[in-house]
Amino acid sequence: IALISMSPAKLLLTGYVSYMLIGWVLLSLPVAQQVPVSPLDALFIATSAVSTTGLVSVDPGGSFTLFGEIVIILLIQAGGLGYMTIGSFATLAILGKLPGMRARTTKHAFNLPEHIRPGHFVVWVVVFTLIAETIGALALWPMFAAAGEPNALWLAIFHSISAFCTAGFSLFSTSFEGYAGHAGINIVISALSILGAMGFLIVVDTWRTLTAQRRWLGFSSKVIVRMTLLFLIVGTAVLFVVEPSINALPPVERLLAAFFQTMTATTTVGFNTMPIGAMSLAALMLFFFLMIIGASPAGTGGGLKTTSFAALVGLVRSTLKGRDEIRYLKRRVPLDRLQLAASSLAFYLVLAGLAMFFLFLTEPGAAFEVVMFEVISAMGTVGLSMGITGDLSPLGKLIIIVLMTAGRVGILTFGIAIASHDESREEEQDNELVL
Amino acid sequence: IALISMSPAKLLLTGYVSYMLIGWVLLSLPVAQQVPVSPLDALFIATSAVSTTGLVSVDPGGSFTLFGEIVIILLIQAGGLGYMTIGSFATLAILGKLPGMRARTTKHAFNLPEHIRPGHFVVWVVVFTLIAETIGALALWPMFAAAGEPNALWLAIFHSISAFCTAGFSLFSTSFEGYAGHAGINIVISALSILGAMGFLIVVDTWRTLTAQRRWLGFSSKVIVRMTLLFLIVGTAVLFVVEPSINALPPVERLLAAFFQTMTATTTVGFNTMPIGAMSLAALMLFFFLMIIGASPAGTGGGLKTTSFAALVGLVRSTLKGRDEIRYLKRRVPLDRLQLAASSLAFYLVLAGLAMFFLFLTEPGAAFEVVMFEVISAMGTVGLSMGITGDLSPLGKLIIIVLMTAGRVGILTFGIAIASHDESREEEQDNELVL
Numbered sequence: 001i002a003l004i005s006m007s008p009a010k011l012l013l014t015g016y017v018s019y020m021l022i023g024w025v026l027l028s029l030p031v032a033q034q035v036p037v038s039p040l041d042a043l044f045i046a047t048s049a050v051s052t053t054g055l056v057s058v059d060p061g062g063s064f065t066l067f068g069e070i071v072i073i074l075l076i077q078a079g080g081l082g083y084m085t086i087g088s089f090a091t092l093a094i095l096g097k098l099p100g101m102r103a104r105t106t107k108h109a110f111n112l113p114e115h116i117r118p119g120h121f122v123v124w125v126v127v128f129t130l131i132a133e134t135i136g137a138l139a140l141w142p143m144f145a146a147a148g149e150p151n152a153l154w155l156a157i158f159h160s161i162s163a164f165c166t167a168g169f170s171l172f173s174t175s176f177e178g179y180a181g182h183a184g185i186n187i188v189i190s191a192l193s194i195l196g197a198m199g200f201l202i203v204v205d206t207w208r209t210l211t212a213q214r215r216w217l218g219f220s221s222k223v224i225v226r227m228t229l230l231f232l233i234v235g236t237a238v239l240f241v242v243e244p245s246i247n248a249l250p251p252v253e254r255l256l257a258a259f260f261q262t263m264t265a266t267t268t269v270g271f272n273t274m275p276i277g278a279m280s281l282a283a284l285m286l287f288f289f290l291m292i293i294g295a296s297p298a299g300t301g302g303g304l305k306t307t308s309f310a311a312l313v314g315l316v317r318s319t320l321k322g323r324d325e326i327r328y329l330k331r332r333v334p335l336d337r338l339q340l341a342a343s344s345l346a347f348y349l350v351l352a353g354l355a356m357f358f359l360f361l362t363e364p365g366a367a368f369e370v371v372m373f374e375v376i377s378a379m380g381t382v383g384l385s386m387g388i389t390g391d392l393s394p395l396g397k398l399i400i401i402v403l404m405t406a407g408r409v410g411i412l413t414f415g416i417a418i419a420s421h422d423e424s425r426e427e428e429q430d431n432e433l434v435l
Numbered sequence: 436i437a438l439i440s441m442s443p444a445k446l447l448l449t450g451y452v453s454y455m456l457i458g459w460v461l462l463s464l465p466v467a468q469q470v471p472v473s474p475l476d477a478l479f480i481a482t483s484a485v486s487t488t489g490l491v492s493v494d495p496g497g498s499f500t501l502f503g504e505i506v507i508i509l510l511i512q513a514g515g516l517g518y519m520t521i522g523s524f525a526t527l528a529i530l531g532k533l534p535g536m537r538a539r540t541t542k543h544a545f546n547l548p549e550h551i552r553p554g555h556f557v558v559w560v561v562v563f564t565l566i567a568e569t570i571g572a573l574a575l576w577p578m579f580a581a582a583g584e585p586n587a588l589w590l591a592i593f594h595s596i597s598a599f600c601t602a603g604f605s606l607f608s609t610s611f612e613g614y615a616g617h618a619g620i621n622i623v624i625s626a627l628s629i630l631g632a633m634g635f636l637i638v639v640d641t642w643r644t645l646t647a648q649r650r651w652l653g654f655s656s657k658v659i660v661r662m663t664l665l666f667l668i669v670g671t672a673v674l675f676v677v678e679p680s681i682n683a684l685p686p687v688e689r690l691l692a693a694f695f696q697t698m699t700a701t702t703t704v705g706f707n708t709m710p711i712g713a714m715s716l717a718a719l720m721l722f723f724f725l726m727i728i729g730a731s732p733a734g735t736g737g738g739l740k741t742t743s744f745a746a747l748v749g750l751v752r753s754t755l756k757g758r759d760e761i762r763y764l765k766r767r768v769p770l771d772r773l774q775l776a777a778s779s780l781a782f783y784l785v786l787a788g789l790a791m792f793f794l795f796l797t798e799p800g801a802a803f804e805v806v807m808f809e810v811i812s813a814m815g816t817v818g819l820s821m822g823i824t825g826d827l828s829p830l831g832k833l834i835i836i837v838l839m840t841a842g843r844v845g846i847l848t849f850g851i852a853i854a855s856h857d858e859s860r861e862e863e864q865d866n867e868l869v870l
């Protein structure tokens with residue numbers, strides 16, 4: 001009864017928090033732990049998994065048993081697909097249709113246009129996810145086996161799911177740094193991450209176009225594909241030229257490393273093949289830019305989203321050129337999209353600033369850019385780190401847990417959910433004061 | 436003839452650049468220099484003075500002669516009042532009224548409402564400025580004399596103008612660090628800076644209210660006064676509690692130092708009584724926040740402006756609470772104000788990000804937060820520094836020169852001025868492509 005009266009934003013947040021708590025309990029069981037993991041670290045890993053961030057306060061490969069690893073990958077899968085997708089699917093299978101409230105929540109979480117039927121959407125999402133992850137795992141398996149990894153099949157399944165859900169959890173203690181020069185693994189992981197980050201809408205849209213049906217999302221798809229390609233190309237070029245640790249590599253490895261590090265930031269997957277803590281400050285600026293914007297809506301990635309960025313680009317260009325309406329790619333950007341984009345950016349800055357302020361107090365020894373990187377990585381559910389995560393104080397870990405949750409639910413949705421407010425009473429009060 | 440066809444934004448930028456070039460020539464004369472000053476440093480100082488920033492690549496007190504110092508303070512006065520105010524005043528005295536184009540430029544620079552007559556405004560501004568600066572100088576003179584300063588009168592005049600124009604240029608090599616515990620000097624400098632930063636509109640509005648005339652700007656004044664007080668109180672409290680170098684002082688000096696350092700950031704005056712380079716990272720976050728928002732419109736200060744911040748606060752709160760219209764202090768915020776505020780913020784971030792990226796390449800040894808501080812200080816025409824200014828490479832100095840100019844003209848006006856664009860042709864093209 002209380003659930004029915006909840007706003008979609010509160011419902012979403014409650015759902016994610018429920019998954020985190022279930023994960024926390026399961027990862028706290030002795031059967032899940034290879035070495036003792038503190039309750040706070042278990043909560044941190046559960047939150048990181050459900051939010052598909054991939055920041056780790058303890059090494060997952062070395063700290064958890066196979067049971068623990070299965071719990072982690074199921075949390076990632078649940079978080080990546082979205083709890084409402086799975087829930088909706090189960091409901092759909094039983095009842096044959098989606099209840100109204102759940103349908104609203106699904107639309108809210110994925111930013112769906114009004115005329116899409118959530119039932120169909122959920123089926124497509126799940127089928128598409130399973131197919132992509134299976135192909136990914138089958139492609140990774142022989143490569144891990146050939147590289148002499150002991151549990152090649154499990155590694156292939158785990159990393160395929162972790163990549164497609166843009167979670168970036170790795171069972172290797174140094175992520176993919178051991179495979180920095182392995183083109184095959186780089187390409188498969190990148191393909192899975194980009195597919196996950198671009199979102200299901202692109203695939204649906206492409207399929208509908210190919211089968212000559214009416215396209216729902218021509219313009220959104222165009223923006224998403226264009227932005228994704230732009231960021232990948234510009235980012236790779238910048239890192240290729242600017243970053244000394246990548247400069248020093250032979251040409252093919254250099255291109256591979258520049259591309260993979262760009263890909264990992266813009267898709268918010270968070271795997272890495274080069275040590276991030278050793279990057280130059282100019283390279284960090286590129287990472288900040290890519291991680292703040294993040295991935296695309298209706299995908300598994302985080303950040304402010306490429307479509308919000310496009311709306312802001314349209315806003316600034318239109319203002320600078322003195323246009324009356326805001327346009328992007330010759331199309332008028334609706335006012336409510338602009339409001340959402342501008343509010344997200346402003347609220348993002350406030351949240352990031354407050355988090356950094358408090359982290360500088362709780363982590364007195366940490367460098368400025370290292371803390372800033374951790375905050376932006378958590379808020380964008382990226383999971384890249386300059387190496388501070390394991391050394392955070394308990395309060396610091398709690399701050400990052402809140403940021404990962406906010407990043408997954410969506411910065412603005414998080415704000416809406418925690419802004420408990422009786423609107424009708426406020427409205428009345430206003431009228432009195434204005435009169 | 437070319438001037439008449441220019442947009443107000445281009446005219447403003449051209450005006451400021453003209454003043455910089457005149458200042459550059461004058462400061463390059465041997466008669467202005469006590470010790471040899473390089474052409475780049477002379478340009479840097481001239482730009483810093485006209486933009487009322489106060490960043491200095493060489494120590495003004497030790498590098499220039501009295502003639503040079505007079506040039507600097509005249510550049511500050513010209514920049515602070517705005518070149519169009521002085522120009523308009525001169526024209527007004529001769530012709531008895533303001534030409535249309537000049538009037539539009541004045542309104543553009545000061546963000547004035549449409550129904551204010553620029554002629555009257557300019558007279559008030561100049562009279563008010565001279566009165567405030569005279570009172571300030573008369574108050575500082577005996578205090579400097581009592582402290583045993585050799586040129587007490589000149590020091591009083593120079594620092595009074597520098598404070599009221601929120602320029603922050605000081606003839607003391609360590610700004611006001613030598614007077615950190617001197618309550619009288621702290622209070623006079625703070626009063627001048629706050630008056631300059633709040634803007635003439637507040638004074639005009641207060642005067643009209645007192646004389647029972649119709650108030651033009653009731654709401655803007657309310658926002659400006661409220662924001663200024665809020666930032667001063669919250670900032671002082673935060674620095675009082677959080678900053679170790681201020682914590683360590685005895686109670687009265689501690690309060691004075693916390694207040695003065697907050698005041699200097701929020702008014703963008705840029706004097707300091709404590710070494711900024713030794714501040715903790717948490718204190719830096721407060722400085723970043725205050726310097727990015729900056730002072731109030733129609734004042735002498737820089738930054739995104741308190742009224743833009745209020746509009747953004749209204750935007751975020753209204754979005755989070757699901758309101759249909761954007762309100763602040765129970766008042767509807769007009770859409771064009773919101774568009775300006777959101778565009779300014781987004782463009783500010785892009786410009787700051789690009790500047791930091793290039794500075795990390797030109798200044799390889801510099802720390803992240805030190806470069807970030809310099810960029811935000813220049814863009815907000817604050818002039819506080821963690822001590823890198825004098826050590827910048829020639830390219831680094833040029834980047835800061837561009838940022839100070841952008842900060843003074845206004846970030847968005849700067850963007851409009853450099854976005855040379857034939858709008859009508861673009862419109863035609865659009866229609867073709869959309870059809």
Ligand SMILES: [K+]
Pocket residue numbers: 052053054166167168268269270381382383
């Ligand atoms: K991730």
Ligand SMILES: [K+]
Pocket residue numbers: 487488489601602603703704705816817818
């Ligand atoms: K200043």
